[in-house]
Structures are given as structure tokens and as C-alpha cells.
Amino acid sequence: MELRLFNTLTKEKEPFAPLDPARVRMYVCGPTVYDFAHIGNARPVIVFDVLYRLLRHLYGEGKVKYVRNITDVDDKINARAAEEYPKLPLNEAIRLVTEKTEKQFHEDVDALGCLRPDVEPRATEHIGEMRDLIERLVKSGFAYVEQEHVLFEVGKMSDYGKLARRSLDEMEAGARVEVAPYKRNPMDFVLWKPSKPNEPGWPSPSGIKTPGRPGWHIECSAMSWKHLGETFDIHGGGIDLVFPHHENEIAQSRCSFHTPIMAKTWMHNGFLQVEGEKMSKSLGNFVTIRELLTDWKGRGWPGSVVRLAMLKTHYRQPLDWTTDRLVESDVQMGVLKNTVRIANPDRGAIIPEVVAALADDLNSHLALSALMKRGNDSNDVAKTGLWLGLFKEEDFKIGRDHAAGIKTAVQEALEKVASDLVDARNAARANKDWKESDRIRDELKAMGVVIKDNKDGTTTWEIAR
RNA sequence: GGCCACGUGGCGGAGUGGUUACGUAGCGGACUGCAAAUCCGCGUACCCGAGUUCGAUUCUCGGCGUGGCCUCCA
Numbered sequence: 136m137e138l139r140l141f142n143t144l145t146k147e148k149e150p151f152a153p154l155d156p157a158r159v160r161m162y163v164c165g166p167t168v169y170d171f172a173h174i175g176n177a178r179p180v181i182v183f184d185v186l187y188r189l190l191r192h193l194y195g196e197g198k199v200k201y202v203r204n205i206t207d208v209d210d211k212i213n214a215r216a217a218e219e220y221p222k223l224p225l226n227e228a229i230r231l232v233t234e235k236t237e238k239q240f241h242e243d244v245d246a247l248g249c250l251r252p253d254v255e256p257r258a259t260e261h262i263g264e265m266r267d268l269i270e271r272l273v274k275s276g277f278a279y280v281e282q283e284h285v286l287f288e289v290g291k292m293s294d295y296g297k298l299a300r301r302s303l304d305e306m307e308a309g310a311r312v313e314v315a316p317y318k319r320n321p322m323d324f325v326l327w328k329p330s331k332p333n334e335p336g337w338p339s340p341s342g343i344k345t346p347g348r349p350g351w352h353i354e355c356s357a358m359s360w361k362h363l364g365e366t367f368d369i370h371g372g373g374i375d376l377v378f379p380h381h382e383n384e385i386a387q388s389r390c391s392f393h394t395p396i397m398a399k400t401w402m403h404n405g406f407l408q409v410e411g412e413k414m415s416k417s418l419g420n421f422v423t424i425r426e427l428l429t430d431w432k433g434r435g436w437p438g439s440v441v442r443l444a445m446l447k448t449h450y451r452q453p454l455d456w457t458t459d460r461l462v463e464s465d466v467q468m469g470v471l472k473n474t475v476r477i478a479n480p481d482r483g484a485i486i487p488e489v490v491a492a493l494a495d496d497l498n499s500h501l502a503l504s505a506l507m508k509r510g511n512d513s514n515d516v517a518k519t520g521l522w523l524g525l526f527k528e529e530d531f532k533i534g535r536d537h538a539a540g541i542k543t544a545v546q547e548a549l550e551k552v553a554s555d556l557v558d559a560r561n562a563a564r565a566n567k568d569w570k571e572s573d574r575i576r577d578e579l580k581a582m583g584v585v586i587k588d589n590k591d592g593t594t595t596w597e598i599a600r
Numbered sequence: 601g602g603c604c605a606c607g608u609g610g611c612g613g614a615g616u617g618g619u620u621a622c623g624u625a626g627c628g629g630a631c632u633g634c635a636a637a638u639c640c641g642c643g644u645a646c647c648c649g650a651g652u653u654c655g656a657u658u659c660u661c662g663g664c665g666u667g668g669c670c671u672c673c674a
Contacts, residue, residue: 211672300604305602374674375668453607455612459625463623467623503623504623573635588635590631
């Protein structure tokens with residue numbers, strides 16, 4: 136099956152061919168760990184999780200390497216640490232903030248059914264690689280040292296701006312901010328900057344005496360290099376990262392290694408709004424993953440429902456996050472769960488139409504349509520839903536145990552009670568005592584058991600969703 | 601101001617130069633003592649204007665609207 140992906144570099148959907156099919160390599164920009172991740176952060180995590188699953192399916196599980204970084208050096212982190220732990224030394228406070236936030240992030244995205252990447256490198260563990268890259272750039276003339284800063288000189292790179300499709304002239308004309316005095320060109324960007332005495336700092340490159348810290352972009356160049364090599368296949372993130380972040384990553388990496396590309400395919404997910412408005416703290420419509428899972432609009436939403444709600448829209452389209460979207464996803468998830476309630480994924484196969492839809496630039500909505508199509512074999516739906524991350528293995532534990540004849544004491548007791556009541560109700564029905572029959576059904580309902588009178592005359596029951 | 605994306609039925613949303621998915625909601629029906637679940641049927645949409653064309657929702661140009669980037673940001 137041919138995989139086609141939209142490449143921001145060429146603005147075209149193109150056939151995907153890995154540099155090395157035995158080692159498919161993908162890098163996605165991960166979170167800056169200073170606060171709960173919000174629903175906008177969840178979008179790329181879910182989207183690229185689906186791509187990761189698809190790549191593993193197409194090339195083999197052991198053949199794909201997925202790297203998603205954790206940014207643990209950043210001014211926002213420093214500010215948050217000082218605010219939350221004013222009495223601790225800053226470095227210790229920073230460690231507490233980043234560790235806590237990283238744990239929260241993992242809990243949240245696990246709940247959304249996302250697989251962990253193969254490597255989750257931390258910026259602070261790659262300062263050496265960053266210094267190495269910076270030294271290379273200075274030596275080869277792409278970067279310069281000025282007032283203890285190291286800056287990348289954009290004018291030295293002939294096709295700077297290619298990803299964002301902007302020429303230097305256009306960008307300078309649009310520059311609205313004050314230009315720092317140490318910059319040769321207004322668009323030059325920081326690779327390394329000096330730290331104040333109370334800030335985190337590391338030995339500086341290129342003969343700078345004062346300890347310093349990295350600029351924002353260099354960490355991704357360093358970590359992708361360390362874990363994926365000088366060039367790799369896919370680099371992903373939110374569309375807002377195209378400029379300047381990804382443009383600058385490309386500049387750093389290509390000029391360090393003198394390569395024509397950094398990543399072959401650049402993929403960017405579209406932005407998300409909340410109830411038709413831009414999500415922002417000032418509007419008060421900021422939605423964190425944690426809120427969604429526990430209490431948003433009066434209830435908690437299962438991770439699978441959030442995942443489904445996210446994948447209903449193609450990843451490059453803008454997405455409006457609304458209650459209606461979640462309610463509909465909840466209904467659909469209920470239908471899916473009902474379909475697979477006695478299914479066994481081990482006996483099913485991944486539905487080819489679902490894979491085909493995803494292989495066409497991750498058309499997740501069409502894939503979901505194929506999954507929910509009437510008449511699908513329930514074992515196939517189970518297998519495919521599991522593969523898509525919509526179901527978890529434990530969703531099928533009861534079905535499997537049931538098939539294997541394993542029951543817990545609680546289940547046995549429940550079954551005894553329920554089957555006695557069902558028998559009593561059927562006896563009442565045989566006497567056309569509808570009042571008693573309905574009373575027993577209500578009693579069962581109160582216990583969380585739903586009755587179904589089947590067409591063949593039998594009566595079955597199940598635990599209410 | 602510069603660059604870019606998007607605009608499809610009540611809602612979500614795919615797709616296509618001509619035959620107009622699918623889901624959800626709604627309505628009608630089958631099945632039921634009544635329910636639940638399931639199944640069947642119905643609705644007939646593509647921002648506006650101009651152009652290309654035998655024919656455009658689909659291509660081109662212009663407009664309007666929404667959003668993004670240009671500054672930390674998924």
C-alpha cells in the first residue's frame with residue numbers, strides 16, 4: 136500500500152519513501168513542561184500517534200523510531216518555578232516543576248490512548264550536542280559571537296525561508312519588533328545566550344566565558360541529530376511552529392552538516408478553536424486535557440471519546456472543539472463499544488479500508504467512517520479499534536475471560552442474581568403479568584443491568600454502559 | 601502592512617468537472633406486550649460574483665468571512 140503524505144516543504148501530497156525502509160525515523164516537537172498540557176497540545180500528540188501506528192503497520196513494529204522531545208529549559212519554566220517554590224534554589228525548583236509536569240503529561244496522553252515514543256529526550260541532557268552544533272556553525276561562518284550571544288546569520292543561508300515560503304526581504308519588511316543591538320540582520324536568531332547568575336546555566340561554546348543557556352530552536356536540532364541522525368524522514372508539529380521554529384531548525388541542522396535537507400517530509404497539524412473562539416487564557420476558554428478527562432461542561436469524558444473527537448477532523452483542517460463534538464463522539468464510541476462487547480480482537484483483522492484511508496495523508500475521518508460502517512465483522516472492528524488506540528486491551532478482558540470460562544467471584548454472584556431475576560421476569564411475562572415484568576426490569580436497571588428481549592425469544596442482559 | 605490556510609445539509613465531515621459518501625440529530629417504518637438493541641427508508645447541502653467549459657460544489661480570478669504566522673505558543 137502506498138503511503139502519501141502532505142509535505143509542507145513542497146505543499147504537495149507526495150508518495151512517502153523512507154530514506155531507509157529498515158529504519159523509518161520521525162521527530163515530533165513535544166511539550167515545554169511547566170503546566171498541564173492543553174487540548175491544543177493534545178492534537179499533534181494524537182495525530183502523530185496515529186501516524187506512528189500506521190508506519191509500524193506498514194514497515195514493521197521494530198522498523199520505526201519515533202522521537203518526541205521534552206523541553207525542560209525555558210524562561211516560562213523558570214518563571215513558574217520561582218512562583219511555585221519561591222523558597223527553594225531556582226535549579227531545584229525547576230527540577231520539581233519539570234518532573235511533576237512531565238508526569239502529568241504522560242498520564243494525560245496515556246489516557247488518550249497514545250503510545251509512548253521510542254525516545255523522549257530532554258533538552259537539558261543534550262546541552263553537549265547543542266554546544267557541538269553551535270561550534271560547527273561558528274567555525275563554518277554561519278554563526279557569529281556578539282556580546283556573549285551566539286547568533287545564526289540568516290543571510291549566509293541561500294534558501295532560508297523555504298519552509299515558510301517567505302523571503303528575507305518580506306520578513307524584514309514585516310518585522311515589528313525592536314531589533315536587538317547585537318544582531319547583524321534583524322532576522323538573525325539566538326543559538327546561545329548568557330545566563331544571569333540565578334538562572335540555569337551551562338559552560339558556553341565558542342570561547343564565551345559567562346555560563347549560558349541555549350536558544351529555543353537549537354535543542355531540536357541537537358536531539359534529532361543524536362537520536363535520528365543528520366537527516367531523517369518525518370518532522371512534525373503544530374502549524375504555528377513552521378516559522379520561526381522549524382525554519383530555524385532546518386537552518387541550524389543543514390548548515391551544521393552541509394546537507395540539502397534536514398527531514399524529508401515536514402508535517403503540520405492545523406489549529407484548534409474552542410466553541411468558535413481562539414483558545415486563550417484571557418478569554419477564559421483554556422481547556423486542559425486533565426479538565427476534559429475529569430470535569431468539562433459538567434462531566435468527565437473518557438480518553439477514547441476525546442481521541443475520537445480529535446480524529447473526526449483531518450489533521451490539517453482547523454478544528455472547533457465543542458461540547459456537541461464530544462457528545463456525538465460519546466454516542467459513537469458507545470455504538471462501537473456495543474458492537475464489540477462480545478468480540479475478540481485476536482480473531483479479527485485490521486480493516487483494509489481503514490488503513491487505506493489513513494495511508495492517504497492520514498484521512499482519519501474517512502478511516503473512522505470505514506470503521507463504523509454497518510455490517511463490519513465485530514472481531515475486525517475490535518482489532519481495528521484496538522490498533523487505532525480507541526480501545527484498550529482491558530476492554531476485551533471480560534469477553535476473553537468469558538470465552539475462557541474465567542469468572543471472578545463478583546461476576547459469578549452478579550450473574551446468579553441477574554439470571555434469577557431474568558427467570559422471574561420471564562415467568563411473569565409468560566403469565567402476561569406486564570406490571571411485574573416491568574418492575575423486575577426496573578430493579579435490574581437500578582442494579583446497572585440492561586435487559587434485551589431478542590427476536591428469537593431469548594432474553595439476555597448486560598452491564599449498562 | 602506582508603505571507604498562508606480554511607468556508608459543504610441542523611451539526612460533524614469526506615470527496616468529486618457531470619451520477620452528490622458516511623456519521624450524528626430529526627422524521628417515518630420493521631421488530632417488540634412495552635422497552636432496549638438492531639435493521640430499513642427519508643432529507644438533497646457545497647460563502648458571493650465573474651470567467652473557462654457542453655456542464656463547476658470541484659479549475660481560474662476577484663470579493664466577503666473565519667483563523668493562523670510575521671513576537672512565547674500545538
